[in-house]
Amino acid sequence: MDLDAELALRHEIFSALDQLVAAKGGALTRPELFNFELHGSRLPLVDGQRGIRNPASFSSTLSVMSTPNGPYSDEVVGESLHSYAYTVGDINKGDNRKLRRSVETRLPMIFLQWIDVDGIRYVPIYPVYAIQDDPENRKIIIALDKKLLDVADPLHLSPVEKRYAQRVTEQRLHQPQFRSQVLIAYKKRCAVCRLARPELLEAAHIIADKKLHGSAEIANGLSLCRIHHAAFDTNLIGFSPDLRVHVGATLRAAENEGPILKFALRGLQSAELMVPETEQYRPSPERLAERFEEFRTAQPLTKVANMDVASVESIPWGAE
Ligand SMILES: [Zn+2]
Incomplete structure (x- = not known):
């Protein structure tokens, strides 16, 4: 699959996900993500075990999942960006190869924000973008907005960029997370x-x-x-x-x-x-x-x- 076809397919996934997320009140269980269907065919948005999903036919990562304390736990970088750790093992093989390739392809991905209200669910945040690779610290940096692809230095945002990134984080991550948690509680x-x-x-x-x-x-x-x-x-x-x-x-x-x-x-x-x-x-x-x-x-x-x-x-x- 060439990158244009893959981009189009990702947009189709996001449209179908819009419907599912709306019907479920913003958060999905792991089985719901695993049994996701596109045009009647199963296309898992998560792996059965791991916190990263790399479909065989995809050039780069489709989704990464936050976990509270797991080995793949994400962390907030510079108040507004997220990092996602490589998986264990060779940085050029398996999941790490496609995760790092995401920074080059700039294809939109899904970030699954973990919540726990009467059970564990995930709030899908998409599209998000891998904007920087950090092999020394074995992680990539993820931005929640396309505009942040073009900042000069993702780890040292200017005051204006930082304010923008914080607003994006509030709107794209914190508000959907809050809404899902409240809806589930009620x-x-x-x-x-x-x-x-x-x-x-x-x-x-x-x-x-x-x-x-x-x-x-x-x-x-x-x-x-x-x-x-x-x-x-x-x-x-x-x-x-x-x-x-x-x-x-x-x-x-x-x-x-x-x-x-x-x-x-x-x-x-x-x-x-x-x-x-x-x-x-x-x-x-x-x-x-x-x-x-x-x-x-x-x-x-x-x-x-x-x-x-x-x-x-x-x-x-x-x-x-
Ligand atoms: Zn009412």
């Missing part, structure tokens, strides 16, 4: 309406990530469908620390907007949030309290008469 359902369509689910931050650095943990997340996520982020609805849904003044005053307003928003007043069974994954009450204050102060009090919290809470489940 059994791939919306905490408000129980909708179980991973394609329509997102991971909301209770306290915005910017405010609380390094808080991309499940206890700062909520699995919400797109409607309820957007309603929560814009304070159209709020969640009190006792895990109740509160419908804000704007929605309470609205009329004649059809079934989403009537049933999916106003109808959920006082509904109880569905939270994970595992205690450490449940939303932090302190963060919910802080965020609920923001919801309360954001309510346009002048719009609706008697619009205080007491009147919000007095509306029974399902009332209009």
Whole structure:
């Protein structure tokens, strides 16, 4: 297979993977990766045992897998790039030959980010690129974005390049990882309406990530469908620390907007949030309290008469 054909095949793999990843909520089990099919034919995206996948007909590596403590564990380099260690043995043979060849072919690869929430799964990050070979330290450097192929020195990024690389890491790696972890903790359902369509689910931050650095943990997340996520982020609805849904003044005053307003928003007043069974994954009450204050102060009090919290809470489940 020439490199152009291989590039086209890789893009077909990524398109098929898009569908599978969307249907599964962002993360796949090892068997799901192993039994991957393209146009009805099996094309494993991982090896049965190893953390690297080099299909026989491919010029260079298709996927590498992160493991927490294994011999092939990846590490973050320069805050924004990843390294991937060679396998044991000759640096010019077997898996190492194709891994190192990836730097020359510049063909897009798949990086499988390990997560452990009620079992081990992998978040496929793709396309990623091998940008530098480091035979002395037996590793290659992987970038999550094509633009980083052209930096002068991947191990010493300029301040501008570094900021760019950090943003890419946040968007391409940390956000998909956070979303997958939260969705799995909530059994791939919306905490408000129980909708179980991973394609329509997102991971909301209770306290915005910017405010609380390094808080991309499940206890700062909520699995919400797109409607309820957007309603929560814009304070159209709020969640009190006792895990109740509160419908804000704007929605309470609205009329004649059809079934989403009537049933999916106003109808959920006082509904109880569905939270994970595992205690450490449940939303932090302190963060919910802080965020609920923001919801309360954001309510346009002048719009609706008697619009205080007491009147919000007095509306029974399902009332209009
Ligand atoms: Zn929902």
